[in-house]
Amino acid sequence: MEEKRNSFGGTIGFVLAAAGSAVGLGNIWRFPYLAAKDGGGLFIVIYLILALTFGFTLLTTDVAIGRKTKQGPLTAYSKLHKGFGYVGVLSCLVPMLILPYYCAIGGWVIKYFIVFLTGQGNAAAADNYFTSYITSDISPIIMFLVFFILVAGTILLGVNKGIEKSSKVIMPILIILVIAIAIFSLTLKSNADDGAVRTGLEGLKILVVPDLKGLTFGKFVNVLVDAMGQLFFSLSVAMGIMIAYGSYLPKDSDLEKNVGRIELFDTAIAILAGLMIVPAVFAFSGGDQSALGKGPSLMFVTLPKVFESMGMATVIGSVFFILVLLAALTSSISIMEAIVSSLCDRFGWDRNKTTICAGIGSFLFGIPPILGYNVWDKATLGGMTILDMMDFATNSILMPICALLTCIFVAYVIGVNSIHDEVRISSAFKRQKLFDIMIKYVAPVFIVAILISSILEALGIIKF
Ligand code: PHE
Numbered sequence: 001m002e003e004k005r006n007s008f009g010g011t012i013g014f015v016l017a018a019a020g021s022a023v024g025l026g027n028i029w030r031f032p033y034l035a036a037k038d039g040g041g042l043f044i045v046i047y048l049i050l051a052l053t054f055g056f057t058l059l060t061t062d063v064a065i066g067r068k069t070k071q072g073p074l075t076a077y078s079k080l081h082k083g084f085g086y087v088g089v090l091s092c093l094v095p096m097l098i099l100p101y102y103c104a105i106g107g108w109v110i111k112y113f114i115v116f117l118t119g120q121g122n123a124a125a126a127d128n129y130f131t132s133y134i135t136s137d138i139s140p141i142i143m144f145l146v147f148f149i150l151v152a153g154t155i156l157l158g159v160n161k162g163i164e165k166s167s168k169v170i171m172p173i174l175i176i177l178v179i180a181i182a183i184f185s186l187t188l189k190s191n192a193d194d195g196a197v198r199t200g201l202e203g204l205k206i207l208v209v210p211d212l213k214g215l216t217f218g219k220f221v222n223v224l225v226d227a228m229g230q231l232f233f234s235l236s237v238a239m240g241i242m243i244a245y246g247s248y249l250p251k252d253s254d255l256e257k258n259v260g261r262i263e264l265f266d267t268a269i270a271i272l273a274g275l276m277i278v279p280a281v282f283a284f285s286g287g288d289q290s291a292l293g294k295g296p297s298l299m300f301v302t303l304p305k306v307f308e309s310m311g312m313a314t315v316i317g318s319v320f321f322i323l324v325l326l327a328a329l330t331s332s333i334s335i336m337e338a339i340v341s342s343l344c345d346r347f348g349w350d351r352n353k354t355t356i357c358a359g360i361g362s363f364l365f366g367i368p369p370i371l372g373y374n375v376w377d378k379a380t381l382g383g384m385t386i387l388d389m390m391d392f393a394t395n396s397i398l399m400p401i402c403a404l405l406t407c408i409f410v411a412y413v414i415g416v417n418s419i420h421d422e423v424r425i426s427s428a429f430k431r432q433k434l435f436d437i438m439i440k441y442v443a444p445v446f447i448v449a450i451l452i453s454s455i456l457e458a459l460g461i462i463k464f
Helices: 011-022 025-029 031-037 041-069 073-080 082-116 129-134 139-157 157-184 198-209 217-234 242-246 254-286 295-310 311-347 351-371 386-414 414-424 431-460
Strands: 189-191 195-201
Touching: 011 139, 011 242, 011 311, 025 031, 025 082, 025 198, 025 217, 025 254, 025 295, 025 311, 031 041, 031 254, 031 295, 041 198, 041 217, 041 242, 041 254, 041 386, 041 414, 041 431, 073 082, 073 242, 073 311, 073 386, 082 129, 082 139, 082 295, 082 311, 082 351, 082 386, 129 139, 129 295, 139 157, 139 311, 139 351, 139 386, 157 198, 157 254, 157 311, 189 254, 195 198, 198 242, 198 254, 217 386, 217 431, 242 311, 254 295, 254 414, 295 311, 311 351, 351 386, 386 414, 386 431, 414 431
Parallel strands: none
Antiparallel strands: 189 195
């Protein structure tokens, strides 16, 4: 098994594939909102510090576990310690639950791309368009299927011809698009009915100038927890993906440097997404910062209205949604790879057959979250739809638990040396001391804070 295992052709392929996983919907629909809400530059500085410490530690751990064991997440933990196979089961369960609903959202993105490309942007900007689309019968399932075929097709092509090649094409295009839209957004200017002139550059200030007004200790903790939660989701850690990709990383490729490159890529795209979205929303939504929402409402409701008010919805809307589509595709590909590699490694199954079986299973599991807006709209829990529930179970509960168990596993069961040894094969491991302190003491505390705050937020006890 081991000799035949796939491997990325080289460092660039690995970094672009892993960055493709990290750069996803979270960068586009959550980072800009959090940065604008949490004091602009203040949030960005905290996020950067966390990326270089907390993010670095979790990402290094996942990639090192993958490269050391040469296993997908399901069997990686048990290979290191027989009694900890259940952590592998948990970290394989996360992608299995995320893939169906992430691809369902990917289907919505395809729909919006087609709508803008065919010049129907004004329809998309109308009130209730989004709700009536996701509650419709057939189209969300068809779009989901189209998106899903693109994902599964890439996995069928294999690690090199599928994942690596597609990342090498998609990621450079994605960078060019995000830079182009960000520049465009910064040059925007709108004349409101009340005679006020609002510019994109004023919106830039909201994003980058640290706003310390009224900063209390409580608010600071809130910003910190927001940044930790965002970083955690954005780096695709604690969901088996980086273990799977790490298992394809050649031993001579500098693991420590690669982790730095992935973080740089992910953070740069998140900030560029902020530059692309915050100035545009500011200039075209009456200068009201609260217009900048997050999640699907930002992407599918607010932004189409902004594109419409700019008067060039067809061009800017199509370019924007193709960008989102590419980001969602590379992330979904990585989620599916975590599942497929796990099953192949655990059961010794043939890759193509596994992909087809996992594909059919995930497709079927993707139908309930779609129907949750239609015939099953009564199936809610505390106001959460089926899709929200799957999102909550994975992001808010399972991922932090997985990350916590992984820290405990590395720090107190197999010992940090096993990670040191793996990193040292290819790198000087300059941040080794930092890594040790983070994984033993700081990261577990951070993760518990994320877990508690996301549960309280979901229960409506606190509001972020
Ligand atoms: N990191 C991706 C993002 O920011 C999210 C993701 C989630 C990717 C789950 C893979 C799996 O959107």
